[in-house]
Every structure is written in C-alpha cells, then in structure tokens.
Amino acid sequence: MDIEIEHLVKDFGRVRALDDVSLHIERGMFGLLGPNGAGKTTLMRIITTLLPLTSGQVKVGGKDVMRDPGFVRRHLGYIPQDFGFYRSLNAYELLDYIGTMKGLSRAERQREISTLLEQVNLTKDAKRRVGGYSGGMKQRLGIAQALLGNPQLIVVDEPTAGLDPEERIRFRNLLTHLSGQRTVLLSTHIVADIEASCSAVAVLKQGRVIFSGTPDQLLRHAEGHVWQLEIEPREYETLESAYRIVSSRAVNGHMQVRVVARENPLKRGAPAPAGLEEGYIAAMSRAEEKEMRHA
Ligand SMILES: Nc1ncnc2c1ncn2[C@@H]1O[C@H](COP(=O)(O)OP(=O)(O)OP(=O)(O)O)[C@@H](O)[C@H]1O
Ligand SMILES: [Mg+2]
Numbered sequence: 001m002d003i004e005i006e007h008l009v010k011d012f013g014r015v016r017a018l019d020d021v022s023l024h025i026e027r028g029m030f031g032l033l034g035p036n037g038a039g040k041t042t043l044m045r046i047i048t049t050l051l052p053l054t055s056g057q058v059k060v061g062g063k064d065v066m067r068d069p070g071f072v073r074r075h076l077g078y079i080p081q082d083f084g085f086y087r088s089l090n091a092y093e094l095l096d097y098i099g100t101m102k103g104l105s106r107a108e109r110q111r112e113i114s115t116l117l118e119q120v121n122l123t124k125d126a127k128r129r130v131g132g133y134s135g136g137m138k139q140r141l142g143i144a145q146a147l148l149g150n151p152q153l154i155v156v157d158e159p160t161a162g163l164d165p166e167e168r169i170r171f172r173n174l175l176t177h178l179s180g181q182r183t184v185l186l187s188t189h190i191v192a193d194i195e196a197s198c199s200a201v202a203v204l205k206q207g208r209v210i211f212s213g214t215p216d217q218l219l220r221h222a223e224g225h226v227w228q229l230e231i232e233p234r235e236y237e238t239l240e241s242a243y244r245i246v247s248s249r250a251v252n253g254h255m256q257v258r259v260v261a262r263e264n265p266l267k268r269g270a271p272a273p274a275g276l277e278e279g280y281i282a283a284m285s286r287a288e289e290k291e292m293r294h295a
Helices: 040-047 069-074 091-101 106-119 135-147 165-178 191-197 215-220 233-242 276-294
Strands: 003-012 015-025 028-033 055-060 076-079 153-157 183-187 200-205 208-213 226-231 244-251 254-260
Touching: 003 040, 015 040, 015 200, 015 208, 028 040, 028 191, 040 055, 040 153, 040 183, 069 076, 076 135, 091 106, 091 135, 106 135, 135 153, 135 165, 153 165, 165 183, 165 191, 183 191, 191 276, 200 215, 200 276, 208 215, 208 276, 215 276, 226 233, 233 244, 233 254, 244 276, 254 276
Parallel strands: 028 183, 028 200, 076 153, 153 183
Antiparallel strands: 003 015, 003 055, 200 208, 226 254, 244 254
C-alpha cells in the first residue's frame, strides 16, 4: 500500500513542524531518520489520521487521509513512540479489546490473537499482566496489536529505544519479515537499524526532507569525506571545533579518530571507507551549509 505525500505543511501555531514535504513510499521497509524535533512523529501522526494537516496532500492506498480517514484506519497498524498500555490487563485481554475496537468479529479475534501471540513469541506470557512486562515484551505486544486485522500498512515510531541489542535485532527482523508483503514505515535514531533492514530512506531536518533515496545513495554522501587519523589528546579540541568527529578511541596514549570533512583534517588523515552513519552526518552538514548560504 503506497503513501503519496505532496507538499505537506504542518503548523503548530507559529511552529512549522513540516515544511513542504513530498515523499513517495512504496511496499517494503521505508526508514525515516532525523534529529529530535525534525518532524518524524508529526509526519506519522498525519499519515495515521491522528493529526490534521495544514496544507498539501497525503494519500494512503490512493485515498486522501483527510477525506477518507476510515479507509486508512482500516488498513493501518500503528506502533506509537509512547505506547500507553492498560497495565492491569493481560496480553490476551488487551489484544481482544483492541481487536474489538478495530471491528473484528469474535471468531476473527480468537483466530488472529492466538496466531499473533505465537508470532511475537508471547504465547506463554499471554495470561500475565502487561504491567509486569519487560521493554522488549511490550514492544512485541505493540507489534501484535498493530497486526490485528492484517493491515497492509504498518507505521512504527522509534521502536527500539530501551531494547537490549538482542531484542532490537529480533524486533528488526520481525519488521523486515512483515515488510515482504506490506509497507512498513519506520522512524528511528539508530542508523544501523536502517542499514540492516530498509530498502529506502528519507532524512528529515527541521521539517524538511534533506535526503530521499536508497541507503546506498545516502552512504555515498560521505564517500571521499571520511578520514581516519591519530592525534594527541591535546589536539582533540582543535579538531572538534573544526570538523565533525564521528568516533574516537584511545590507543596507547594516542587517539584514533574518524572525521567527516571535505578536506584532509590537519593534513594527516588517511581516507577511510564511508558507513551509513557517516553518510547521514555528511547529508546533515551539507544541509547546514546550504542554510548558512541562504541565511
Ligand atoms: N502537539 C504539538 N504542539 C506544538 N508543537 C508540537 C506538537 N507536536 C510537535 N510539535 C513540534 O513540532 C516539531 C516536530 O516534532 P516531532 O515530535 O514531530 O519531532 P520528531 O522528529 O518526532 O522528534 P523526536 O526524534 O524527538 O521524536 C517540534 O518542533 C515540536 O516541538
Ligand atoms: Mg518523535
């Protein structure tokens, strides 16, 4: 189920949270990256019909989200950034409740809930109070509720915060698996999650799309701009004030640093292969340079 976003603007009073956003999102897994306050949650809330837009147009499966919100809601599963659960219910009761809200019949609920609990590996905890679940279990329950009614579009807002690495990978793999037949829109701060699972990615910055393409194309923003060098600890501040340091570690009293920069830092850097995170940083710096020129 495709999402077509054309010249979308969203204002909260004087704050322009989304500024002329146009994106085309197709089947598979689509990643949304961007710093805090970039507008990721706002965009997702508009797509999921929870928030009205100011101007522009958003269509899900060919239907306008403002004119036909019921259609979108019927085909949508949403895992919000802050997931408020009814802590005193158990997983089965909770899914049964949400399934009822989605308009599923009793027989459909019975069939779907046991399959979903199996799929997210919560069958044996289905009768436990949700309030006592770990972060990972809550996330998996979040997926299960989103999948009720077999939606063709799944929107997931920053799902991996607070998950341990193994849970994160499990969660990611589950989403990738689901995206085979559906559209999954995923927002995250973790570039590695995008690298591992998304076929397309967009970067938002202050409400604007500064990049949209494949992870490979994003990575290429940093090609030829990644340098590795060894510095003395006292040089760190000078380097940091002039360049974007992406990583540093102490080695035998020296420091080994990686830097994203157009020119060779301190003229001592060795060119290094770019990673997706560095592509992201390079795209952000490019956007900032552009803003400065226009300021
Ligand atoms: N209900 C609201 N009322 C007023 N301003 C809002 C509201 N929701 C969001 N904003 C503003 O809109 C901008 C975008 O916020 P949004 O939550 O969409 O960003 P985000 O990319 O999801 O950030 P994060 O990575 O921190 O989750 C911010 O400036 C935020 O303060
Ligand atoms: Mg957010």
